Amino acid sequence: ADIMAVFDPSGGKPVLPHGGTFSANPVSMRAGLAALQLLDHAAFSRLAAMGDRLRAGINAAFAQHGVAGQAVGAGSLLKVHFTARAVVDYRSALPAPAEARALATFMLGLLNRGVFAASYGLMALSTPMSDVDIDHVIGAASDAIGDVARSC
Structure with missing residues (x-):
């Protein structure tokens, strides 16, 4: 009291x-x-598996397009960084001006392809999402990374 x-x-x-x-x-x-x-162990495990698959798909797209970048995170959360340096803390996560421009191009590319994420590259998955949704986000991210590659 x-x-x-x-x-x-x-x-x-x-x-x-x-x-x-x-x-x-x-x-x-x-x-x-x-x-x-509803958020039981199975739901959290499913979200973590979807997060792993999405991060791997985005990282493969970076490699495919020859663009420096990475998707990092854990469980149902991920963040996209346009840098090859290790992102280990707040300072290493701060984008340089060219990285910020690349992220802005990427975010617009996602939005134009029907994927809404936070403007600073954060994405959060939720239980209603399916494998089809993850495939769509991976495809949109790959295309948006392609936009970044063409803009450099």
Whole structure:
């Protein structure tokens, strides 16, 4: 109770204001519960296998097109970097100006092929995705890497 009291607005302005778009929303709580019930070991294993396949496919596309780059990540998450250097920390992940331009070309290429990812190269897979979806993303990524190769 003493910890939660810092959020209590009943005596005026709370010590620590807190708000949330979905705070205490019963529909959000039920959706969250359903997600937790469905995200079992098999679901996480399937997502990890799809992530491995997608990263391998994108890395093969880099090699195929002769473009320096790599898809790194774990499980259902991956990030695309247009560099051959090892990406091991925040500093090594920062793109040089030419790498940033290549990433922007790549991201536009993905978008033009029906794949939406974060503008900084992050992708996240989800349980409704299928092998067909992964194949589509690999194909779109390969074509977009081709766009980068042609733009250099």
